[in-house]
Amino acid sequence: xxxxxxxxxxxxxxxxxxxxxxxxxxxxxxxxxxxxxxxxxxxxxxxxxxxxxxxxxxxxxxxxxxxxxxxxxxxxxxxxxxxxxxxxxxxxxxxxxxxxxxxxxxxxxxxxxxx
Amino acid sequence: xxxxxxxxxxxxxxxxxxxxxxxxxxxxxxxxxxxxxxxxxxxxxxxxxxxxxxxxxxxxxxxxxxxxxxxxxxxxxxxxxxxxxxxxxxxxxxxxxxxxxxxxxxxxxxxx
Numbered sequence: 001x002x003x004x005x006x007x008x009x010x011x012x013x014x015x016x017x018x019x020x021x022x023x024x025x026x027x028x029x030x031x032x033x034x035x036x037x038x039x040x041x042x043x044x045x046x047x048x049x050x051x052x053x054x055x056x057x058x059x060x061x062x063x064x065x066x067x068x069x070x071x072x073x074x075x076x077x078x079x080x081x082x083x084x085x086x087x088x089x090x091x092x093x094x095x096x097x098x099x100x101x102x103x104x105x106x107x108x109x110x111x112x113x114x115x
Numbered sequence: 116x117x118x119x120x121x122x123x124x125x126x127x128x129x130x131x132x133x134x135x136x137x138x139x140x141x142x143x144x145x146x147x148x149x150x151x152x153x154x155x156x157x158x159x160x161x162x163x164x165x166x167x168x169x170x171x172x173x174x175x176x177x178x179x180x181x182x183x184x185x186x187x188x189x190x191x192x193x194x195x196x197x198x199x200x201x202x203x204x205x206x207x208x209x210x211x212x213x214x215x216x217x218x219x220x221x222x223x224x225x226x227x
Contacts, residue, residue: 031214041219042203042218043159043203043217048214058214090158090159101147101206101207101208101213101214102147103149103161103164103215104161104205104214104215106158106160107158108157109157109158
């Protein structure tokens with residue numbers, strides 16, 4: 001079974017803090033993704049990575065950065081947390097390749113509250 | 116920009132009935148289609164994938180794909196209260212090795 005784990009289920013941070021969200025997958029997947037999910041807005045892609053040290057912006061990268069130093073680990077960084085970044089953050093992984101998009105497997109999510 | 120459209124619902128069906136969830140997509144060349152189930156407060160879980168026109172059955176779930184009409188659906192037979200969740204449709208991205216494009220989901224409520 002594919003397993004994607006996230007460092008925290010719930011997190012409360014203060015405005016202006018630097019926040020690190022960690023994601024680890026154990027299936028040797030090439031691709032990893034970070035989404036946020038808000039009521040009525042669906043899943044919105046923040047960043048994704050298709051290889052170590054590679055990153056691509058998604059639809060809403062502003063205010064976020066990412067790091068992928070190892071294949072199994074993909075970190076999302078909020079440089080200076082703001083209240084509008086309060087959300088559910090979801091990490092996902094998939095196999096890679098030029099043949100098309102592949103099924104993504106999600107971690108349990110981190111519910112981040114910024115006060 | 117690819118688009119994936121789903122009726123947000125809620126779709127209410129009685130226990131034991133067939134629930135029909137629909138999804139349309141904008142890019143005619145899409146080849147891969149997926150259905151995810153998401154319980155409230157949980158993360159999406161992959162339940163079906165379909166790549167060819169026609170029906171694909173897995174237990175009580177049937178995915179149907181019509182590429183000419185750019186339409187994919189999910190049927191849930193003998194619906195149970197435990198099927199109450201939001202169902203997300205996902206479609207292949209713009210080109211190879213790009214993220215899936217997700218619809219916003221349809222909320223299904225199965226009434227006992």
